[in-house]
Amino acid sequence: MVLIRVPRPPRSAYDPGRPMGSLLKSQVEHLRDAESKLPLRYRDRIETYIKAIKTEGEAATYIQKVTQAIHDAHADAERARHAPERKPVIEIAAVADERAESKKKRTRKRSAAKPKKRASKRKK
DSSP states (O other): OOOOOOOOOOGGGOOTTSBOOHHHHHHHHHHHHHHHTSOHHHHTTTOOOGGGOOBHHHHHHHHHHHHHHHHHHHHHHHHHHHSOOOOOOOOHHHHHHHHHHHHHHHHHHHHHSOOOOOOOOOOO
8 A cells, every 4th residue: 555645733733712614614514414413411511502603713623522422432331342241140038039939830831831631322
């Protein structure tokens, strides 16, 4: 694969006090859509009204918060997918009851069985 070198932008390219341009506005709107699809616990951290964002610095702060929330949500989901499934805990008292339950199941099976059909005597 060919490595493509990208030159660093000049320091004058980013001015936090400059009003944001149309490209940055559209990026903020796209991130707002992405933020709205996040679970509530991640959206609460952001607390930014996008209509109030006017400068590049405010947009950069908002973009950083939303990006971090997205990364956190994906990391938590990945951890949840790969977490070992916990087996239910059996309490000591419950173990003693297992014998009684198995006896009940056996008696239920016997009583639930259909009675044998008896040959009926018919008079002809």
